[in-house]
Amino acid sequence: MKYVEEYRNNDLVAELATELHRLVDRPIRIMEVCGTHTVSIFSHGLRALFPKNLELISGPGCPVCVTPINHINDFQTIAGLNGVSIAVFGDLIRVPGTTDSLSSMSAKGRDIRVVYSPADVLHLAKQHPQRVWMLPAVGFETTAPAIAAVVLEASRLNINNFTIYPANKTVPAALDALFGNNTIKLDGLLCPGHVSTIIGLEPYRSLAHKHGIACAVAGFEPTDIFHALISLATMIHKRETKVQNCYTRAVTDSGNERARQLIEEVFTPEDSRWRGFGVIPGSGLMLKDKFAHFNALHRFTFTQNKDQDPASCRCGEVLKGVLQPRQCPIFGKSCTPSSPIGPCMVSSEGTCAAHYRYGSVEINL
């Protein structure tokens, strides 16, 4: 496939891997922030090519995983209301709440649809005007502009059976919180490519400066990932704490201004609860007052659920990078992708699911 295969070129990857081996001359720890990176590294079998001294830790960049259980429970409470249909992004449907998942509610007859784009929800709302549609608005800066655009469209068309549950989050605030708790020691950050197309490089500069860490924005193909790792290893070697853009074919220094304007037009920052982190100030996106009628929290009468993770679940620690999936006592035992206890085992971008699925850690390939 044009413009994809080139970035998976065997010879090029081998050359880059040799260079990375040369540069990593002592143990270094790098966090890949984004779940798509986690999966890409596993699915291309890249771990088999990394130097032994390079420890990669997965970060909080899976939007489904960081959605706290009280929100998951709220989605289900709303799904149980009469006349309400839920349209949901694929991964979210199987995330267990305290007693149910949206998937099990669907099996019991509730109207829950998987959609691929927020625009699909508006389409469903127009097609089925007798029902009220609710989109759990989960996702980072990559998803938020599309949701904002749909809210604006719903407002323009005066569609009043469309709602969202505002649960979008922003990445830089979480990264800042990650270093704030002092439990994790990292040498570098492999920064998320998709999110960076929107936010640009500036947010990482303040992070790099404040926490003394090397940052490299990476694309998702094997050569992209090696490119960024080489850049990080070089900076770490020279003890530099700069921000390098290794995904220039998609990310610009200033990001996507138009997309950020959309977010700003519809949402306002507010404190948001993250699984594993608790409340991170200013890390969530709330609908502005003039769009409050699209807010499911205003539209429906229900008692909001409390945040209480299952006792045995340690997804919070996994998301902060302080626990590797296989160190979790329930990993692969009571918690598996077919009966997940925590979200990291559900989402296709979840760290635990990736470790379970590709499992190259368990045998020496």
Place this chain on the structure above:
Amino acid sequence: MTKIITLDHGSGGQASDDLIKNLFLKYLTHPELKQLNDSAVLEQVSGKLAFSTDSYVVDPIFFPGGDIGELAVNGTINDLSMMGARPLYLSLGLIIEEGLDLDDLEKIIYSIGRASEITGVPIVTGDTKVVPKGKGDKIFINTSGIGVIDSGIDIGPHRIKEGDKIILSGTMADHGVTILTKRAEIDFSGSLTSDTTALHNITSLLLDHFPGDIHAMRDPTRGGVANVLNELAENTELNMEIKESNIPIRAEVKAACELLGLDPLYLANEGKCLIFVSATVADETLKLLRNLPEGKMAAIIGHTDTQHPGKVILNTNAGGRRLVNRLIGAPLPRIC
């Protein structure tokens, strides 16, 4: 007004009778079926019998490259063929939801008749039931099939050996990605089509030429290539080494999978088989396959080994290596 199926059509009365005579027998013409007896009475055959059944509930019922009727004929023929049997007869059971458009039913029955004619495997007995609206989903089809295994043919997982080559008879994931994108109403400009095809010509040709060297065959339907290989790895206590760059896949299928975050190794095929063959005749087998229209994209995708018993290992395009586990849950598109 469009004519639709009503509960009367399943009552066994006049409407049922009309449906059978005017529609079913118009396209399904085997003399044994025309008798409309309670069971088909078939000639004696010599050899072991293979007997298989499968139900088809695909949604949508019409999709690019085929429909539920053609799928139901080819699918059961393929199940018989994978055991080395020559498919002889099929039964056809229909469960129709009240309200199905009669024109749609006719298209499906026509398609069943055509697939049966092309493959030379007749429908010899059948049954139709109608369920009230909401108790089914348009139409469900069951086909069962009987085939005969010629003497001297013995294939199955028990015959797979270390060093066997693994051949895939064509491109992977065509059916799965077509159905998933169609269901999600994602339009990929009409380039994706199902691969529904009967494979009995492939299997009989290979068994005629290399009866002792074809060790096992499987059609990677639900769960795709990954699931079949895992199942066989576990059964044989061998590992399956496959090479990503050797696995045939159409560019548009690959693109759709990239876009939706789906792994084509796990997507269904409806006209492909995995063949385990002695390394000594693998190249000749491939040559034979490529001469058939349904095998022209065939490729050797890997081999069996003993290093990591029970595992399936993918050598990626990028030069990496990873495990390929069984499919867990339904393939879901990613969020971002």
